[in-house]
Amino acid sequence: MFEFKLALYKWDTVGSRKGEMQNWDLKNVEAEPHQPQILASAEDARTIVLDLPAGEELQEHEVHERARLIVVSGEVDVTIPAGEAVSASAGHLFEFDPGERHTVSARSDARLLLVLSPWPGEGHPGAMTIEQKGEARERAARHA
Numbered sequence: 001m002f003e004f005k006l007a008l009y010k011w012d013t014v015g016s017r018k019g020e021m022q023n024w025d026l027k028n029v030e031a032e033p034h035q036p037q038i039l040a041s042a043e044d045a046r047t048i049v050l051d052l053p054a055g056e057e058l059q060e061h062e063v064h065e066r067a068r069l070i071v072v073s074g075e076v077d078v079t080i081p082a083g084e085a086v087s088a089s090a091g092h093l094f095e096f097d098p099g100e101r102h103t104v105s106a107r108s109d110a111r112l113l114l115v116l117s118p119w120p121g122e123g124h125p126g127a128m129t130i131e132q133k134g135e136a137r138e139r140a141a142r143h144a
Contacts, residue, residue: 022039022040024039024049026049026072026111026113027072027073027111029049031049031050031051031111032051033051033052033053033056036048036049036050036114037049037050043118044117044118045115045116045117045118046065046115046116046117047113047114047115047116048113048114048115048116049072049111049112049113049114050111050112050113050114051109051110051111051112052074052076052104052106052109052110052111052112053106053109054074054106054107054108054109054110055106056105056106057103057104057105057106058103058104058105059103060081060101060102060103061101061102061103062096062098062099062100062101062102063096063098063099063116064098064099065098065116065117065118066095066096066097066098066116066117066118067094067095067096067098067100067114067115067116068093068094068095068096068114068115068117069093069094069095069096069104069112069113069114070091070092070093070094070112070113070114070115071088071089071090071091071092071093071110071111071112072090072110072111072112072113073090073109073110073111074089074090074106074107074108074109074110074111075087075088075089075106075107075108075110076088076089076104076105076106076107076110076112077104077105077107078094078102078103078104078105079102079103079105080100080101080102080103081101087107
């Protein structure tokens with residue numbers, strides 16, 4: 001297992017839109033397990049490819065944006081806290097509201113495409129001012 005949410009805004013971007021068409025062969029984009037690869041990032045969305053090895057999971061988490069998760073290859077189970085679970089393979093699409101918690105478990109080596117919109121979402125650390133980040137740290141310290 002690894003913590004997906006904490007690293008979301010630390011990854012390098014592979015491509016960005018500069019007035020010309022961008023495209024990716026999702027099955028062949030280079031990505032290492034536990035090192036999600038940002039394919040594109042703009043104000044309207046961020047697109048990320050993620051390899052999740054068999055038997056591992058993205059532990060229960062949430063993001064500040066609307067999240068669309070597409071299974072590119074492999075098989076996964078996606079579970080929400082209420083207990084609903086869906087088994088999925090290549091071609092399956094999931095959509096989560098901002099703040100909707102979920103867990104993704106790989107039944108086989110899986111490649112996932114994640115689209116977050118808008119980017120960054122309201123409350124995302126990347127969208128906060130320095131003062132807001134300081135206040136958030138102070139609130140977190142009080143709850144620790």
